[in-house]
Amino acid sequence: MADALLDITDIRIEGRSDRKWKPIIKGVDLVLNRGEILGLIGESGAGKSTLGLAAMGYTKGGCRISGGSIRFDGQELVGAGEKTLRKLRGKRIAYVAQSAAAAFNPAYKLIDQYCEGPVKHGVMSRPEAQRDAVELYRKIRLPDPDQIGFRYPHQVSGGQLQRAMTAMAMACRPDLIIFDEPTTALDVTTQIEVLAAIRDIVREYDTAAIYITHDLAVVAQMADRIKVLLRGEEVEDAPAREMLANPREDYTKSLWAVRDFRREPMPAPDIGATPLLQIDNVTAGYGAVNVLKDIDLSIAGGSTVAIVGESGSGKSTLARVVMGLLPPRKGSIRFDGTPLPPSSRDRTPDLQRHVQMIHQMADTALNPKQRIRDVIGRPLEFFLGLKGKARETRTRELLALIELDPDEFIDRLPNELSGGQKQRICIARALAAEPEFIICDEVTSALDQLVAEGILRLLDRLQREMRLTYMFITHDLATVRSIADTVVVMQHGVVVEQGSKDDIFSPPHADYTELLLSSVPEMDPDWLTDLLAERGVR
Amino acid sequence: MHQTLHALRDAPVSAWIGIVIVTFYAILAILAPLLAPFPEAASIGAQYQPWEAPHYLGTDALGRDVLSRLIYGARNTVGIALVTTALAFLLGTSMGLLAAVIGGWFDALTARVVDVLMAIPPLIFALLILTITGTSVLSLVLVIAVLDSTRVYRLSRAVAQGIMTMDYIEVARMRGEGLSWLIRREVLPNASAPLIAEFGLRFCFVFLFISALSFLGLGLQPPTADWGGMVRESAKLIGFANFSTWQTATFGLAPLLPAGAIALLTIGVNLIVDWVLHMSSGLKE
Numbered sequence: 171m172a173d174a175l176l177d178i179t180d181i182r183i184e185g186r187s188d189r190k191w192k193p194i195i196k197g198v199d200l201v202l203n204r205g206e207i208l209g210l211i212g213e214s215g216a217g218k219s220t221l222g223l224a225a226m227g228y229t230k231g232g233c234r235i236s237g238g239s240i241r242f243d244g245q246e247l248v249g250a251g252e253k254t255l256r257k258l259r260g261k262r263i264a265y266v267a268q269s270a271a272a273a274f275n276p277a278y279k280l281i282d283q284y285c286e287g288p289v290k291h292g293v294m295s296r297p298e299a300q301r302d303a304v305e306l307y308r309k310i311r312l313p314d315p316d317q318i319g320f321r322y323p324h325q326v327s328g329g330q331l332q333r334a335m336t337a338m339a340m341a342c343r344p345d346l347i348i349f350d351e352p353t354t355a356l357d358v359t360t361q362i363e364v365l366a367a368i369r370d371i372v373r374e375y376d377t378a379a380i381y382i383t384h385d386l387a388v389v390a391q392m393a394d395r396i397k398v399l400l401r402g403e404e405v406e407d408a409p410a411r412e413m414l415a416n417p418r419e420d421y422t423k424s425l426w427a428v429r430d431f432r433r434e435p436m437p438a439p440d441i442g443a444t445p446l447l448q449i450d451n452v453t454a455g456y457g458a459v460n461v462l463k464d465i466d467l468s469i470a471g472g473s474t475v476a477i478v479g480e481s482g483s484g485k486s487t488l489a490r491v492v493m494g495l496l497p498p499r500k501g502s503i504r505f506d507g508t509p510l511p512p513s514s515r516d517r518t519p520d521l522q523r524h525v526q527m528i529h530q531m532a533d534t535a536l537n538p539k540q541r542i543r544d545v546i547g548r549p550l551e552f553f554l555g556l557k558g559k560a561r562e563t564r565t566r567e568l569l570a571l572i573e574l575d576p577d578e579f580i581d582r583l584p585n586e587l588s589g590g591q592k593q594r595i596c597i598a599r600a601l602a603a604e605p606e607f608i609i610c611d612e613v614t615s616a617l618d619q620l621v622a623e624g625i626l627r628l629l630d631r632l633q634r635e636m637r638l639t640y641m642f643i644t645h646d647l648a649t650v651r652s653i654a655d656t657v658v659v660m661q662h663g664v665v666v667e668q669g670s671k672d673d674i675f676s677p678p679h680a681d682y683t684e685l686l687l688s689s690v691p692e693m694d695p696d697w698l699t700d701l702l703a704e705r706g707v708r
Numbered sequence: 709m710h711q712t713l714h715a716l717r718d719a720p721v722s723a724w725i726g727i728v729i730v731t732f733y734a735i736l737a738i739l740a741p742l743l744a745p746f747p748e749a750a751s752i753g754a755q756y757q758p759w760e761a762p763h764y765l766g767t768d769a770l771g772r773d774v775l776s777r778l779i780y781g782a783r784n785t786v787g788i789a790l791v792t793t794a795l796a797f798l799l800g801t802s803m804g805l806l807a808a809v810i811g812g813w814f815d816a817l818t819a820r821v822v823d824v825l826m827a828i829p830p831l832i833f834a835l836l837i838l839t840i841t842g843t844s845v846l847s848l849v850l851v852i853a854v855l856d857s858t859r860v861y862r863l864s865r866a867v868a869q870g871i872m873t874m875d876y877i878e879v880a881r882m883r884g885e886g887l888s889w890l891i892r893r894e895v896l897p898n899a900s901a902p903l904i905a906e907f908g909l910r911f912c913f914v915f916l917f918i919s920a921l922s923f924l925g926l927g928l929q930p931p932t933a934d935w936g937g938m939v940r941e942s943a944k945l946i947g948f949a950n951f952s953t954w955q956t957a958t959f960g961l962a963p964l965l966p967a968g969a970i971a972l973l974t975i976g977v978n979l980i981v982d983w984v985l986h987m988s989s990g991l992k993e
Contacts, residue, residue: 189718478988495882514882517884519884524882526882527882529875531875533873534874534876535874536876537874537893538895538898548883552883552885553882699861
């Protein structure tokens with residue numbers, strides 16, 4: 171294809187670790203035509219972002235391009251000088267990062283950062299660039315487009331920031347934009363707006379785009395063509411509709427199948443039995459703000475309750491209240507009929523043992539200097555008084571229980587584990603205390619879909635074997651569908667709706683629940699278009 | 709242990725230079741009585757001898773062998789600096805970690821005390837205290853250790869506060885772990901890399917501080933050999949240096965010897981510190 175905008179052939183990229191060069195991208199071809207949107211998907215470590223950055227002739231520190239060629243509009247980028255590349259970057263190729271909050275400089279106003287590109291590249295004068303910024307802010311449907319540019323990054327919301335970043339990338343009207351997981355950090359309801367805005371503006375200016383994501387449903391809405399990567403190699407490349415309807419490779423099929431995991435429902439709890447956890451009228455907060463307002467909730471033993479809501483809805487605060495890290499201002503919590511002291515310091519070790527929590531980020535929940543033996547062994551020693559050989563034996567049993575080979579893993583440090591393995595260790599640590607009740611705070615949201623599914627299956631199996639009760643905090647409704655018995659929907663610190671999963675997921679819904687449910691992307695490529703039409707947005 | 713060896717094998721040339729220098733000083737200090745050709749404080753010849761056998765670096769104003777005094781100086785100056793730094797770290801780190809972990813009133817109180825101590829210029833403060841207490845080695849060590857522990861306190865507190873926000877601390881707290889476990893097993897191992905690097909830097913500053921005090925006459929007292937004091941004693945010789953012959957030029961070089969010994973050790977320690985800092989920062993390049 172002579173007229174391809176971007177033509178990457180047999181690109182090889184290596185990263186340096188332990189004083190050796192290790193391949194990250196092992197010879198991938200990529201052709202992108204003008205105005206085409208290519209979806210790049212794969213799990214973390216597949217090399218999506220590395221390949222995306224390489225399209226700009228850039229590699230991260232500690233990486234190098236070791237072979238192949240990248241031709242952008244007929245110009246070779248591999249081996250090109252900094253000067254040549256600088257003329258292209260920002261002007262003809264732009265990049266939108268995953269976390270807009272981290273990518274904007276907090277010390278400058280949005281519009282100043284917008285104007286920097288076009289003015290430095292000599293495309294526009296500063297007043298022109300400012301007028302243009304307002305125009306694009308309007309097109310991308312930011313509220314108050316005339317004034318929003320004069321705010322600092324911390325003064326606008328995450329979704330707005332991500333749109334402002336997209337507008338900034340469009341500033342020089344580039345031929346190609348690379349979107350690196352632009353909506354991954356956003357709530358579903360916000361994600362819709364950003365997706366729609368990105369899609370419209372890219373189409374309007376006929377810009378080509380590489381859209382990097384691990385969310386298949388998102389890529390289904392955005393891409394004309396999809397390329398699947400696995401460990402630095404291409405698995406499959408096909409037009410979006412074709413691949414969605416009929417994936418060819420086994421790996422692609424397995425990605426598609428993940429979303430279908432459904433566990434078998436638990437037997438309904440006895441009516442009238444004492445709930446394992448009873449939250450009455452709890453109000454709690456930080457400083458002057460009440461994050462939780464009059465929460466009533468009861469959780470039956472052996473069931474899974476999913477707490478659903480956007481960020482800021484108070485889900486995690488509720489977990490902290492139950493754990494005794496944040497004593498409530500009002501209200502009481504009963505565990506198995508007995509009142510729980512508000513602060514964890516006043517709780518007996520036995521009470522603390524019964525309620526365990528698994529954190530969202532296994533990375534920060536494991537002490538990087540403790541070996542797995544000590545991570546799991548400490549609660550055994552602390553709560554159950556196991557020492558020496560008994561402790562070692564039980565640690566090995568727990569490792570086997572979470573499907574990790576004890577001999578292989580017991581002496582490792584956390585940084586020698588993958589994300590999914592770390593989360594399994596956190597589960598084992600919680601189980602070591604022999605709890606009855608486990609709070610799972612977004613335990614799968616930092617993981618790839620295949621790995622997340624493995625964790626969900628494991629949790630389900632453990633629940634059946636050990637009669638555990640879960641309070642499952644999540645913003646991912648697909649997860650809720652697969653594991654919950656009952657669902658609690660929260661918004662702004664208030665319970666909007668609660669009931670059995672079937673009740674919540676079948677109409678009629680409360681307004682907010684409806685909004686939440688309808689915002690979850692589906693695999694149907696027409697879903698976004700249809701939804702927007704239905705909601706009456708342009 | 710295995711990891712330490714692995715890290716040593718991968719050390720860059722600069723770190724190796726540092727290690728060689730520091731090892732050299734350590735050997736000198738430990739084996740001083742065996743290596744020094746003459747006693748530390750005995751007058752063994754005419755004063756102001758040029759650089760000739762048996763006094764390879766000449767003699768000083770009292771006819772003492774300069775080479776021997778330099779070797780003993782390593783033992784005295786470096787030894788005292790090491791003890792002082794260790795004490796400063798013991799004090800600073802334990803207070804800093806306690807402040808971060810306990811927080812609240814303890815944190816506020818210790819932080820203000822440290823602010824007050826830091827507000828006074830350290831050299832003037834040390835001069836003042838040493839004039840009052842007299843210049844014994846013990847008071848020297850204590851005064852410098854307390855003054856230096858303020859900086860260690862600030863660093864360890866800041867590092868520990870960062871660690872305290874981690875979820876694994878929350879996990880330990882939810883388990884009901886005590887203060888001692890939190891500090892020893894959860895915080896300290898993760899704070900050790902920057903603290904070790906700081907130890908090296910602090911050691912240099914303490915060392916220079918003692919030399920400066922000695923130069924002012926309030927540090928180690930004669931006849932104990934000490935590099936700072938030796939610089940002071942030989943400083944006036946520069947005026948008599950005559951660069952027409954190699955032998956007479958040595959007068960001019962006399963103050964440079966102890967000064968050079970100080971400089972070389974400072975550089976050696978810093979080379980190692982740079983390497984440790986680099987490793988703890990996790991940068992690849």
